[in-house]
Amino acid sequence: MSATLLLARRNLGRNRCRLVASVGGVALALTLTLALDAIYAGVANQLTTYIDRAGADVWVAQAGVRNLHMVASWLADSVTDEVRAVPGVAGVTSILYSTDTIAARDERAVAYVIGLPADPSIGGPWNVVEGSDRVARGEITIDRGFARKAGVSIGDSVTVLGGEARIVGLSEGTANLLNSVAFVSFDDFRATRGGAPVVSFVLVRVVPDASPEAVAAAIERQVPSVTAQSRADFSAQERRFVMDMSADVISIMNVIGFVVGLAVVALTVYVATLARRREYGVLKALGARNTALYRVVSAQAALSVALGFLVALAVTGVIVLVVPRTGLGLELSISAASLAKVGLFAIVIAALAAILPVRQVSSLDPAVVFRRGTAI
Amino acid sequence: MLLLAHRNLFRDRTRFLLSVAGVAVSIGLILLLAGYRSGVYRQSSSYLDNTPGEVVVAERGIRDFLGTSSALPAGAEEAVRQTPGVDRVIPVISQFVIFERHGRKDGFFLIGYEPARGGGPWKLAAGREPAAVDDLVIDRTAANQHAIAIGDTIAVLDRTMRVVGLSDDTTFWAGSIAFARITTLESLLRAPGLRSFLLVTPAAGVTPEALRDRLAVPATEVLIKSEVVANDRKLLARVYDAPIGLMVAIAFLVGVLVVGLVIYAATIERRREYGAIKAIGARNRTLYRVVTIQAFIAAAVGAIVGVVLAYGAGAVLVAWRPQFRVDIQPAAIGVVLAGSLLMALAAALIPARSVAHLEPAEVFRG
Numbered sequence: 001m002s003a004t005l006l007l008a009r010r011n012l013g014r015n016r017c018r019l020v021a022s023v024g025g026v027a028l029a030l031t032l033t034l035a036l037d038a039i040y041a042g043v044a045n046q047l048t049t050y051i052d053r054a055g056a057d058v059w060v061a062q063a064g065v066r067n068l069h070m071v072a073s074w075l076a077d078s079v080t081d082e083v084r085a086v087p088g089v090a091g092v093t094s095i096l097y098s099t100d101t102i103a104a105r106d107e108r109a110v111a112y113v114i115g116l117p118a119d120p121s122i123g124g125p126w127n128v129v130e131g132s133d134r135v136a137r138g139e140i141t142i143d144r145g146f147a148r149k150a151g152v153s154i155g156d157s158v159t160v161l162g163g164e165a166r167i168v169g170l171s172e173g174t175a176n177l178l179n180s181v182a183f184v185s186f187d188d189f190r191a192t193r194g195g196a197p198v199v200s201f202v203l204v205r206v207v208p209d210a211s212p213e214a215v216a217a218a219i220e221r222q223v224p225s226v227t228a229q230s231r232a233d234f235s236a237q238e239r240r241f242v243m244d245m246s247a248d249v250i251s252i253m254n255v256i257g258f259v260v261g262l263a264v265v266a267l268t269v270y271v272a273t274l275a276r277r278r279e280y281g282v283l284k285a286l287g288a289r290n291t292a293l294y295r296v297v298s299a300q301a302a303l304s305v306a307l308g309f310l311v312a313l314a315v316t317g318v319i320v321l322v323v324p325r326t327g328l329g330l331e332l333s334i335s336a337a338s339l340a341k342v343g344l345f346a347i348v349i350a351a352l353a354a355i356l357p358v359r360q361v362s363s364l365d366p367a368v369v370f371r372r373g374t375a376i
Numbered sequence: 377m378l379l380l381a382h383r384n385l386f387r388d389r390t391r392f393l394l395s396v397a398g399v400a401v402s403i404g405l406i407l408l409l410a411g412y413r414s415g416v417y418r419q420s421s422s423y424l425d426n427t428p429g430e431v432v433v434a435e436r437g438i439r440d441f442l443g444t445s446s447a448l449p450a451g452a453e454e455a456v457r458q459t460p461g462v463d464r465v466i467p468v469i470s471q472f473v474i475f476e477r478h479g480r481k482d483g484f485f486l487i488g489y490e491p492a493r494g495g496g497p498w499k500l501a502a503g504r505e506p507a508a509v510d511d512l513v514i515d516r517t518a519a520n521q522h523a524i525a526i527g528d529t530i531a532v533l534d535r536t537m538r539v540v541g542l543s544d545d546t547t548f549w550a551g552s553i554a555f556a557r558i559t560t561l562e563s564l565l566r567a568p569g570l571r572s573f574l575l576v577t578p579a580a581g582v583t584p585e586a587l588r589d590r591l592a593v594p595a596t597e598v599l600i601k602s603e604v605v606a607n608d609r610k611l612l613a614r615v616y617d618a619p620i621g622l623m624v625a626i627a628f629l630v631g632v633l634v635v636g637l638v639i640y641a642a643t644i645e646r647r648r649e650y651g652a653i654k655a656i657g658a659r660n661r662t663l664y665r666v667v668t669i670q671a672f673i674a675a676a677v678g679a680i681v682g683v684v685l686a687y688g689a690g691a692v693l694v695a696w697r698p699q700f701r702v703d704i705q706p707a708a709i710g711v712v713l714a715g716s717l718l719m720a721l722a723a724a725l726i727p728a729r730s731v732a733h734l735e736p737a738e739v740f741r742g
């Protein structure tokens with residue numbers, strides 16, 4: 001270890017309280033940024049669960065509809081057959097979709113309500129842990145988490161789409177922070193809309209070896225007034241929606257996290273330098289140059305920021321592990337991009353924090369060490 | 377003692393400013409976050425606050441205005457209109473629509489209304505209300521952000537619509553409110569006769585509660601407007617309160633750390649003086665008090681600066697992103713000032729140990 005680093009480490013480590021404050025402050029600030037990114041990335045991941053798990057290779061929607069969350073998509077019934085006739089299409093399932101409230105006892109929650117045909121090949125619940133994955137008229141499959149919270153089970157009824165439905169199945173993995181997914185019969189759903197001959201999405205499976213993107217393009221060419229997207233594209237659009245909607249909030253919080261982190265590191269480095277004034281004076285008296293002293297101060301800033309970054313990473317890691325167990329329905333995810341961003345923040349913070357004590361060090365009088373009365 | 381605390385604190389001006397800045401940033405941040413949160417809540421009820429009607433009729437099971445797509449049963453509007461005690465009924469269709477411009481997605485809460493019956497924009501800043509089926513009124517801030525002017529067209533689902541008016545007071549936490557004719561939404565959603573909500577005004581002499589109890593339309597939910605507003609807020613709270621709470625906690629901790637550190641530094645630097653005081657018989661308690669008074673002075677000055685900072689930062693934020701609204705409530709200021717005292721107390725604990733361990737003999741050491 002070089003002498004500079006050794007001195008910096010000693011300066012930092014000798015006073016445990018200051019070390020904790022400095023590393024803790026950086027860690028808090030960086031955790032703020034990292035955890036917030038993880039929350040939004042987690043929400044974005046969760047929002048695409050139905051898109052990812054429904055089993056469709058291509059999603060066909062009303063023209064202009066490129067997202068699922070809370071939107072409306074209504075297509076004429078005839079579109080189902082038109083899509084089926086497109087080359088490369090192996091099978092289709094049409095579903096109805098709306099964002100609705102499901103209520104049971106005193107519990108109510110927002111849900112994507114999916115109207116499923118009697119014998120769906122795709123589009124239904126993918127992990128039914130209790131009961132049936134098929135829904136007939138007057139029946140519903142709901143998320144097990146909601147059922148638990150409401151204290152209902154198979155055979156009980158819930159309010160959905162303005163009517164009542166009896167629970168026949170409980171599924172898992174169908175809930176997130178914002179909503180869950182519930183499945184009712186296609187005919188019940190259609191009846192609540194006055195029986196209009198419409199569907200929301202046509203879910204398409206493509207023939208083996210066909211590219212979903214190519215089939216989606218063919219559907220858009222052959223069927224008027226629809227938007228067709230491969231599952232990957234649809235999923236990516238949904239993620240982008242969450243990110244675009246939360247971009248402003250995230251950037252505000254990033255600025256705040258950055259300023260707070262900078263303030264704490266700058267202050268601790270400044271205070272540490274202040275407290276070690278005598279030692280620096282000794283070094284100067286022994287002939288050390290200002291640059292050597294700057295290096296020690298900068299190394300301190302870098303060390304506390306690096307430690308803070310590691311602690312922030314660990315804390316966020318713990319949050320990511322713990323939060324999904326709290327029943328909030330929230331999963332978090334740390335992305336490489338977010339790590340890179342926060343790492344960059346940390347470097348800039350360390351660099352700026354090291355500037356503050358420059359004047360302190362350079363104006364230091366080597367004679368300070370020889371003065372008896374000077375307080376440390 | 378006050379004099380000693382005062383001297384310790386003010387002798388090094390940089391350090392005093394640092395401690396004040398630490399508290400100010402922390403208090404300002406907490407206040408700004410609280411103001412942001414209440415601004416979000418205030419915005420969430422702007423449509424219902426500004427549209428006539430005391431009672432809301434929705435699809436059965438639906439108790440909020442923003443979170444879901446309500447579809448009333450056929451004939452509900454007629455049944456409500458014929459109920460005695462009803463003065464005015466405003467039917468609306470609401471649907472969340474995602475659109476994209478310049479590669480960025482944004483959301484509209486699209487409201488379909490009948491201009492003759494009400495429920496449209498309450499503050500039209502430019503242009504006119506929608507008259508033709510493809511006419512659209514959008515929020516002025518959203519229009520500015522996406523560089524949309526009156527006369528421009530936007531793709532909404534499978535339709536190209538022309539912007540004919542710009543409204544104010546309609547920006548929103550997750551997009552903005554846009555207005556079109558009710559028939560436009562019926563055709564966009566391929567649902568002739570669809571109604572999402574009815575906003576009902578009771579006749580003179582009828583209370584909203586009495587009207588609510590009287591409105592017994594099958595397959596509907598009848599609620600007082602304030603209940604719907606409260607439910608919308610609860611929905612928002614699920615999304616907003618956890619991150620905001622986390623940030624307030626972090627801001628508070630940082631404030632404690634900064635004040636604590638500065639006073640700690642002031643204390644170790646004055647170690648000799650404290651030792652001298654101890655040597656002439658002062659107790660630890662006296663020294664604690666000096667440290668605590670220092671913390672309180674720093675916290676009090678910092679809190680005042682913090683309040684000013686919060687208002688300033690709020691103004692900057694709103695100028696930068698006009699869709700946000702920052703409502704700093706007087707009550708929040710009170711809470712935060714109390715919080716700053718708490719901060720001072722916690723911060724005073726940091727240097728307390730070094731004071732207690734101080735040897736009176738320190739002063740005699742060369």
